[in-house]
Amino acid sequence: MAAWIEILMILLILLDMVLPGLSRLSACVRAAALQGVLLGVLTLLANFDALTPRVAVLAGLSMAVKGFLFPVLLERAMKGAGVRKEVEPFVGYVTSIAACVAMLAVSLLLGQRLPLPDGGQGMPLAVPAAIMTMLTGLFIVVSRRKAVSQVVGYLTFENGIYAFGVVAVGEVNALVELGVLLDIFVAVFVMGIAIYQINREFDHIDADHLSMLRG
Amino acid sequence: MELLLAAIIVLPASGFAALLLGRLPKASAAAGAAGPLAACCLAAAPVFRALSAAPAEFLRIEWSMPFGSATMELDALGAFFLAPVLGLSALSAVYGAGYMNAHGGGRLPGWHWLCFNVLVAAMAAVCLARNALFFLAAWEIMALASFFLVASESGSKEAREASWTYMAAAHAGAAFLIPMFLLLSQGTGSLDFADFSVEPGSATASLCFALALIGFGSKAGIMPLHVWLPEAHPAAPSHVSALMSGVMIKTGIYGLVRVLTMLGPPPTWWGFALIALGAASGVMGVLLALAQHDLKRLLAYHSIENIGIIVMGLGLWILGVSTGHPAMAALGFAGALLHVVNHAVFKGLLFMGAGSVLTGAGTRDVEKLGGLLKRMPATGAAFLVGAAAICGLPPLNGFVSEFLVFLGSLDGAANGGPLPAVLAAAVILSLALIAGLASACFAKAFGIVFLGEPRTPEAAASRESGALMTAPMAILSILCFAIGIGGFAAVQAAEPVVLSVCGPGSGGVIEAASRSLAGAATAFGVLIALAVLLAVLRKVLLFRRESGQAGTWDCGYAAPSAKMQYTASSFAQPLADFFGHFLGQRKHFVPPNGYFPKESSLETETPDRCLDGFYVPAFRAGRAVLSKFLVLQQGRIQIYVLYLVLTLLVLLIWKLGF
Numbered sequence: 001m002a003a004w005i006e007i008l009m010i011l012l013i014l015l016d017m018v019l020p021g022l023s024r025l026s027a028c029v030r031a032a033a034l035q036g037v038l039l040g041v042l043t044l045l046a047n048f049d050a051l052t053p054r055v056a057v058l059a060g061l062s063m064a065v066k067g068f069l070f071p072v073l074l075e076r077a078m079k080g081a082g083v084r085k086e087v088e089p090f091v092g093y094v095t096s097i098a099a100c101v102a103m104l105a106v107s108l109l110l111g112q113r114l115p116l117p118d119g120g121q122g123m124p125l126a127v128p129a130a131i132m133t134m135l136t137g138l139f140i141v142v143s144r145r146k147a148v149s150q151v152v153g154y155l156t157f158e159n160g161i162y163a164f165g166v167v168a169v170g171e172v173n174a175l176v177e178l179g180v181l182l183d184i185f186v187a188v189f190v191m192g193i194a195i196y197q198i199n200r201e202f203d204h205i206d207a208d209h210l211s212m213l214r215g
Numbered sequence: 216m217e218l219l220l221a222a223i224i225v226l227p228a229s230g231f232a233a234l235l236l237g238r239l240p241k242a243s244a245a246a247g248a249a250g251p252l253a254a255c256c257l258a259a260a261p262v263f264r265a266l267s268a269a270p271a272e273f274l275r276i277e278w279s280m281p282f283g284s285a286t287m288e289l290d291a292l293g294a295f296f297l298a299p300v301l302g303l304s305a306l307s308a309v310y311g312a313g314y315m316n317a318h319g320g321g322r323l324p325g326w327h328w329l330c331f332n333v334l335v336a337a338m339a340a341v342c343l344a345r346n347a348l349f350f351l352a353a354w355e356i357m358a359l360a361s362f363f364l365v366a367s368e369s370g371s372k373e374a375r376e377a378s379w380t381y382m383a384a385a386h387a388g389a390a391f392l393i394p395m396f397l398l399l400s401q402g403t404g405s406l407d408f409a410d411f412s413v414e415p416g417s418a419t420a421s422l423c424f425a426l427a428l429i430g431f432g433s434k435a436g437i438m439p440l441h442v443w444l445p446e447a448h449p450a451a452p453s454h455v456s457a458l459m460s461g462v463m464i465k466t467g468i469y470g471l472v473r474v475l476t477m478l479g480p481p482p483t484w485w486g487f488a489l490i491a492l493g494a495a496s497g498v499m500g501v502l503l504a505l506a507q508h509d510l511k512r513l514l515a516y517h518s519i520e521n522i523g524i525i526v527m528g529l530g531l532w533i534l535g536v537s538t539g540h541p542a543m544a545a546l547g548f549a550g551a552l553l554h555v556v557n558h559a560v561f562k563g564l565l566f567m568g569a570g571s572v573l574t575g576a577g578t579r580d581v582e583k584l585g586g587l588l589k590r591m592p593a594t595g596a597a598f599l600v601g602a603a604a605i606c607g608l609p610p611l612n613g614f615v616s617e618f619l620v621f622l623g624s625l626d627g628a629a630n631g632g633p634l635p636a637v638l639a640a641a642v643i644l645s646l647a648l649i650a651g652l653a654s655a656c657f658a659k660a661f662g663i664v665f666l667g668e669p670r671t672p673e674a675a676a677s678r679e680s681g682a683l684m685t686a687p688m689a690i691l692s693i694l695c696f697a698i699g700i701g702g703f704a705a706v707q708a709a710e711p712v713v714l715s716v717c718g719p720g721s722g723g724v725i726e727a728a729s730r731s732l733a734g735a736a737t738a739f740g741v742l743i744a745l746a747v748l749l750a751v752l753r754k755v756l757l758f759r760r761e762s763g764q765a766g767t768w769d770c771g772y773a774a775p776s777a778k779m780q781y782t783a784s785s786f787a788q789p790l791a792d793f794f795g796h797f798l799g800q801r802k803h804f805v806p807p808n809g810y811f812p813k814e815s816s817l818e819t820e821t822p823d824r825c826l827d828g829f830y831v832p833a834f835r836a837g838r839a840v841l842s843k844f845l846v847l848q849q850g851r852i853q854i855y856v857l858y859l860v861l862t863l864l865v866l867l868i869w870k871l872g873f
Contacts, residue, residue: 090853106864110867110868110871113871113872114871135860135864138856138859138860139860141852141853141856142853142854142856142857142860143853144853145853150852
């Protein structure tokens with residue numbers, strides 16, 4: 001089973017490398033959704049030996065929300081606001097990928113220093129992949145202009161937290177996990193409304209134009 | 216303790232009731248004023264029990280805050296401060312109901328009464344708190360509630376600026392209190408007052424003292440930290456001024472005393488510092504008061520003066536303890552304590568009088584008033600009583616506490632070593648100077664406002680305030696006399712507190728002081744009897760004789776006008792010129808010219824030198840430095856997230872030990 005988990009981790013990292021290099025927003029959304037689905041599979045695999053209905057339902061729910069509901073909501077927001085591409089990001093695509101490589105290095109270093117309680121159980125890539133996903137999410141939040149990209153960034157960040165939870169705690173506390181999921185759901189929901197409203201007011205959804213509000 | 220807890224709960228409850236009734240100003244005022252009254256009645260029994268040297272009552276409520284617990288205790292010292300807090304609050308609330316009704320209900324009456332009642336509850340909690348976190352929470356709620364009260368009166372720019380000045384001072388003060396409590400809790404790590412310990416005579420103790428002096432001193436209004444007082448007191452509604460000046464600034468004194476009792480045997484320089492600061496506050500406060508034209512600003516400067524007297528008393532206490540003169544210590548402390556109560560009584564009375572004048576005549580500018588005694592007899596009489604009391608004239612209450620401080624310093628001057636003798640002599644000189652200048656100042660204030668002829672049509676048209684406003688003033692006036700004549704009893708009432716703080720050995724000194732005050736009371740009795748006798752004699756002599764009223768002989772002037780009277784500035788001019796170097800009064804004088812002079816004018820203004828000379832430049836410089844950090848505030852959400860990420864990453868890397 002560990003081998004499969006390793007493969008999933010590598011896929012996770014590869015998606016992290018891809019995400020900052022995508023300029024089309026719908027591709028970004030789909031990549032993040034794919035990550036969410038992979039994480040659902042990861043949950044099932046990590047608890048394969050003692051699969052309880054609770055874990056299965058949880059994984060299914062997470063897959064449905066992240067793989068289906070969020071993309072649909074975001075696509076609708078994008079269609080409403082009429083945006084398709086991330087134009088002029090703060091950090092260029094090539095530079096972004098270079099930054100991803102640097103972040104991977106940092107994650108691997110941190111992963112070495114951050115031992116899991118049970119020593120990792122032969123999953124050497126688990127912690128680096130989780131940290132990498134979190135860093136990627138934050139990187140997208142920092143380096144992109146469009147509000148949709150920011151939502152994708154937060155989603156990716158949450159994926160990282162989820163991955164960390166699955167590998168570090170094993171059996172995830174359902175209550176905590178549902179709480180996080182609900183948080184993200186509300187965030188996406190609110191952001192979708194906010195994107196629509198901001199667009200209606202300002203004819204664009206560039207989050208950096210909010211700087212006019214500073215003191 | 217349950218009764219006290221109920222009192223603290225009933226206050227915000229009635230505040231919320233007032234808030235709900237906000238649309239109906241009169242009902243809101245009634246609901247709001249009911250809270251402090253009920254709290255006063257509820258708390259009376261436990262407070263009197265604690266004052267009669269009963270064992271302290273203790274209550275501990277666990278709290279989910281780290282290090283915090285709502286630990287409360289009512290001991291004699293706390294009760295001595297709690298009594299004026301609740302008593303004056305109740306009277307101010309009744310007065311405030313009349314005041315707000317007379318001012319058309321005020322802006323946002325519901326919120327006003329909520330803030331008022333929360334302020335009272337917070338002050339009571341400050342006196343009861345025995346946990347640093349709980350204390351600071353109550354302290355900050357107190358500051359916030361009074362901030363809103365100051366800001367809410369008129370909505371004018373001045374009121375807003377005054378409230379911000381006050382807010383800045385309150386926060387700066389609290390910033391000194393937090394490290395002080397942390398230092399005190401260093402030994403045990405617990406923030407309960409009972410666990411505080413500090414090595415006596417160590418540098419830590421002195422540091423704690425300095426922090427407490429600055430932190431509590433800024434609330435009390437000790438001289439270089441007083442700048443918020445003359446701004447905030449005039450801006451607030453009069454009953455709030457009465458409450459803030461009468462009891463809220465005393466919470467600073469309470470905090471200082473409370474911390475001083477925790478710090479162990481004091482070194483001599485603490486007493487020196489307290490006496491020097493007290494003398495400076497007292498003398499400069501009364502001098503600045505003398506030069507003011509705004510009645511409430513004048514009273515605010517007198518609050519600084521009286522805080523100076525209290526701090527001098529505390530200085531004598533510390534000096535007496537550190538140099539081994541228990542008599543000086545006990546008398547100084549008892550004088551300071553009693554002056555806290557007395558100042559609450561007469562300053563509350565004076566601010567209420569000023570508010571009544573403001574309601575009746577529509578202005579606080581003394582140059583526009585005059586002749587109000589005939590139009591507002593009750594207010595005038597009450598103001599006269601308060602004015603005489605604040606000057607320390609017998610047989611009123613100000614005399615009793617100043618007498619004790621005098622006794623203490625005389626003891627120090629006679630029996631102390633060279634240093635205590637010099638300091639005690641300085642206290643005597645300052646007190647005498649303060650009393651003299653205060654008399655001049657209130658002769659001015661009362662004379663210009665209440666005597667003579669009205670200077671403006673508004674003053675001429677002024678009418679007496681309603682019973683809701685005059686009744687609290689009457690009660691406070693009677694209290695002024697009662698404490699003044701019954702000074703011996705007041706001293707005995709303070710005895711348990713003095714004994715608990717200064718040690719049981721000081722009982723004899725207090726008894727002796729009480730006996731000499733009893734002698735003075737006999738003399739007052741004889742004097743009052745004589746006055747009554749003379750009045751009766753006059754009545755008898757005038758019986759069946761014709762007597763009438765006529766205009767004063769005006770030296771042959773054909774058309775005297777109200778403008779020919781002394782003005783406040785001209786009354787104060789000799790003293791203001793004499794102390795010109797300290798005051799820095801500015802004059803704009805256009806002298807009369809030629810044989811037939813046409814226009815000439817004189818205008819005086821007395822800016823606060825601490826404010827203009829230190830705080831304004833300091834804050835401007837601070838602003839210049841801090842505005843460089845505005846670069847960090849880019850207003851871009853991306854940049855802010857970047858700050859977060861970098862901080863987290865650095866912390867993570869640091870923690871993992873690269």
